[in-house]
Amino acid sequence: MLHILLFILKIIGILLLSILGLILLILVLVLLVPVRYRAGLQMRTIADYSADGKVSWLFGLICLTGSYDGEQVKLDIRIFGHSLLHKKPEKQKKRRKKPSQRQTREQPAVREIKAEKENIESKNAECMPIVEQAGPKQDEKTSGQEISDTEDGGTDADEAEQTSGTHEKNHIWQKLRNGSTRLSRLPSQIRQKVSSIGHTWKNLSKRKDHLQSTVEKYHSFWNSTCTQAAKNHILREVKYLLRHILPEKLEGALTFGFEDPATTGQVLGILCVLAVFTGNHLEVNGNFEEKMLEGDVSIKGHIRLCHIAKSAIGLLTDKNIRKTIKGYQSYRQI
Template sequence: MIHILFMILKALGILLLVLLFLVLLIVCTVLFLPFCYRAQVLKEEEGFACVKASGRVSWLFGAVALTASYEEQKPEAQILLFGASLETWKRRLKKIRRGEASVSRTEENETENAPEAEKTAEQKAEAKKEQTSAEQPAEQKTDTVEKQMPQRDAEKTQKAPDQTEKQQKVTAQKEQQEQEQEPDAPKKSILERFFGRIEYLPEKLLNLVSRLLQTAFRLLELPFRLLEKLEQKIQAGRRLKRKWESVKKFFRSKMFREALLHAKKEVLYFLKKAAPKKVTGTVRFGFDDPALTGETLGILGMIYGKLPKDLSVQPDFEQEILRGDVRMKGSFQAVTAAGIALRLFRDQNLRKTIRHFKHKEA
């Protein structure tokens, strides 16, 4: 019994070790395999509308890639898996599913056709019996229909005069009711008309007086409302001033400056590691004013030592022009990004600044 338990524990341990090895392998491949990228910018004609650009970021030796292009002011991007786009993979999966569905349908049709062949003989015999039984009662039905026709005509002729008599009675009753409801209205005298008009004068006067009073109260309330709105605006301005002072104080604080310097340092470190290793191409530039072209050439001369060796910059002092063909390649590892993220997370000043901004947004 104990031997069996040890064998089970041994198998479980081997499985756990295999799983740990797979997890470590996946983590190492994600962290240490580099992300390679390349880009190209081409401009052969005048105007920024003629700019053409393309780029590609690949990982796992090109198994996973992201491509992007910009041509004729139309950006495009797509994800590639083993050299094929996601749309092609979806189409392939649909074709595979359709193939499985067609195979299952053919099998169902074969199973259904087998018993149908046995049923055909029985169905033919039943159909013959139904035809013979249908021919016999058809003759009987025709005789009964011919007998019932004269009876229906006689019933209709009896019902017609009864309906006309009922309609006449209903119309006579309606006329009597209308005559009873419309008696001769006596003519009103002049005094009755006068008193009838005077009767509603007090109510109208009261309504008019109430409306006038309401308008008067509103006019009296106007300055108080204006004062209230002015007070609200003044209070809102004071709040904005307090917020601005608190923001200025926060940006001038030592905590924010140290966090900003640390973040800047880490970003520059990442850009240094992910900078392109190879840059080739030519750039030709020129302005309307030759003096401006000379000034830009002087600025470029200051940083000429830091420019790539295979990149040639050609000034043109005669015309305004900007053309070029630049290509670059590079790579970076996810380990650098993970290390930067860990160091930023460990920085207390940066965490406090993030909490401060979250508190302000809430």
Template sequence: MLHILWLILKFILIILGILLGLLLLAVLLVLFCPVRYRVSAVKTEGDWKQTEGEGIVSWLFHGISLKAEWKDQQMEISFHLFGIPVDKLLKKRQEKRAVTEKSGAEKISVSDTGVNREEENKKSENIEAEDLRTDKNSASGTSADTERTGNSQISGQQRLNTDDISEDTLKKRQFFIKRIRDRIRNIFQSIRTKLRNIRRTFRKIKKEVSWWKAFIEHPRVTAARKLVWKHGKFLFKHVFPTKIEGQVTFSFEDPALTGATLAVLGMTIPFHKNCVQINPRFEGENYLQGNIRAKGRIYGFVFARAAVSIYFNKNIKYVIKRWKTRRA
């Protein structure tokens, strides 16, 4: 009995060890297996329709890859999982479903035609019977309407004779005067309330501005802001392509604009380290031709390290705590 229990416990421990090992492997792959990307663009002589571009993002040693290609003014996206084209398989399944749905709809439409004809015949018979009923009701209704109109004319004449009293006119005048007074009072009251609300809003804005000023100028907040800026710059450098190469030839109708663009592009040399050759042409025409290729990699542990160092910083915790108390 103990031997059987020991075997069961041993089997459970082996399964737990395998699961923990797989989990540890997945964490290590996410942290230390880089996400690689490659981008390229080509612009030949002619209009912008001849521009071509390609971008590939891969992970797990190209086991998982996503490719986007722009060619002939069309975007083509393909997803591969360990060499298997997943997008093509999904398209084939959708096509099969569409074919089966069309065949089923055709069968249903053929079976429903006979039923629809019988229903149409029944509806036509019911409509004819209802028309006969409405004709009878309309004939009886017209006679009753004539009698009612005659009675209403007699009663209207009697009311006109009784409404010629001066007291009613006085009451109406007093009522209109009171109504005008009430409207004027309401207008003045609304103006007062609006002025009070404007004063309150200005006071609130003043308090908010003073609070934000004290919050931003606090030394612990400035330290937290510097820490976030430091890690942000490091992450930007890490995500930026490690290799850029290519050549660009351009010109504008105005040579002065070509020179200004060349000056601006010269400021980008520290980023690509003069690996992109820029060739200006001062021929007085709009011209652009060239190709650019770039590639880089992104490690997960870099983002994890930055997130841990930011989250567990005392200044960051102080900022979060003060923000929550402000919003509470």
């Protein structure tokens, strides 16, 4: 009985050790195996260009590829060689459906019914009578109305002149009344404007004092020893990450030109200095005669998650950073 119990415990221990070993293996692969990236850019003109890129992990077993040929963007994700976005279409056998005996029997009968309907419709169309449209009749009363309008025209003109004169007089009196009311309201409007200017000046002085106090407060917070120590630590970690993330190789040739030759010379000098840091694998040429941009550039590099994890752990465990975050939150609440 004891032998069986020891055997069961042995099996359980082997399973636990194998699970722990598998977890450790996965962690080592995730942290130490680099994520490799590659990108290329081909330019004929400023508007005509193409690009392609690839990101792979675990020796290409997991791969993300993309390309742009000037018209269309193509993306693909492959895991162990199988594409997730572009599945192969399955071959389907096309089977022709044979008509049943019932359909073959019904087809002649349907055709006969359609032919009878067409004959009946044609006969009905021939029997329909043709109706002629009657022309519009002219009104006979228009001449009488025109005569009566000419007779009454003289009296209407006299009445219109009288009404226009009365309207002009009323309009002048209304303008005079409006002008007098506006003059009586001027002193009160001037007082309101002066008081509003005084209020705005007081508000501006208060805002100025508040802004000055906040600037002094954040200036003292920035110059504190805790904040400066946190800033220096963050800058060190950023430099460390850039050193391990930036591309290792920058290759190709680039020819460019601007409308102003002076601008072309300045940009050429900057790019020549940057090309030194890439091991002189990038050939840069300037065209001082015309505006152009063409070339073929490619970059290669890799990223290891262990470097990112090391920087993240260092930043999270720093006491100065935690104190700085708490101090900033307290400053905002004040």
